[in-house]
Amino acid sequence: MNDRILKWWRAHVGPPELLERWGVERQAGPVAFPKPGDDVVTVRLRGPIVSAGVQRWFEEDGDEAVSGASFAQEIAPAAEGNKPVLVLIDSPGGSVTEAARIRTEMIRARQNGVPTIDALVEGASWSAATVVMALCDEIAIEQLATVMIHQPRMLAYGTAATLRDFASSLDEITKASVRAYSRRIGEQKAAELLGKDRDIWLSASSAVDLGLCDVIFEAEDDAGDPPDPPDPDDGDDDSPPDPPPDPDAEPGTLSNDNHHRGMRPDTVVPALTIGIGS
Structure with a gap:
């Protein structure tokens, strides 16, 4: 691949290594939604994070939920075959x-031979879901996800x-949450964010700029026409590069008025949830 196009790719889309791991062809433009093959074990973290007993209540009503027990069952085949997740x-x-417990299952899977555990944020990664996300190796996020x-x-x-x-x-x-986030953004920044005593x-x-995620993905049907990459025949690009994000700047946020705007009603965590829940 032309070096200039590869440079553009890294600047505007993300690390090619992540795409190669998921078997997605590198291209100049929005990235197609990854289609895991037989060599990738897909594990779902969808719906509220609850105990196994409460999970059954959700499933009886036709709703999705996840528990440490269900996550352990889904990730087990990866360890058995030393496959990426x-x-x-x-x-x-x-x-x-x-x-x-979910984080413990991820650590155990790595110890049992799972080479990588990557993540794709499809819609929401809120509250306790983010401490699970932070333990993943490479994290992609859909462009409208939060x-x-x-x-x-x-x-x-x-x-x-x-x-x-x-x-x-x-x-x-x-304090434990700060340690979880510090794996990706450093202890100082994690402590500053959690010290604000409000929803961030x-x-x-913004999640990519902060370092919580690595790359933005667009669903294949929503990608539209990709932007034109630089013409490799134009010669060297002498324009100055974009300045890196200020690590001390306030991260871009969405208004709290958007807390549930556009979200499915069934994604709201019940008030009885104990722990890092909203």
Whole structure:
């Protein structure tokens, strides 16, 4: 591939290594939705993250949900065949304990021979879903998908001493969340974001700029006409490169008024959810 086109690709689309891993042909323009083949094990992280018992309630109503147990079942074939994994994410978050179990299953899969665990954010990666996402190797995000991170919260009842204990527990979970995000964006930036004590909403481009995601994908049917790449016959491009994003700048966010705008009603986490859920 021409070096100038490859340079344009890296600047406007993403790392070719990710595309090659998923078997997607490199091209100058929007990337086709990845079509995992027989050599890739697809694992779904769709719907609220809940316990196995609560998951059955969702499924009885025809809704999607995910638990540590269901995730373990779906990722098991990858370890058996030493195959790469692609996690499809469309989740509003949920239980922090179940998210921790999912992360444990991912770590165990790597220890058992799974070479890579990549992710594609199809629609939403919010709250507890983001700590699972952060453990993946390469992360692609659909151009209209969103990422939301915030401090953990829980429902609590009891005496003043009991509530203080709950508050201390939330502080510890926040520290653990900082460590989870720091794998991708560094401890200082992760601590700054979670220290804001509000929901941080990120568009796909903002999530990539921040470092939580690696590349923006467009669904094949929505890609439209790709932009024209630079003409390799025009000679060297002497125009100055775009400046890198300011690491200290406030990340681009979406208004909280957009919290559920355009989202399916069934993606809202029930109020009874305990952990990093909204």
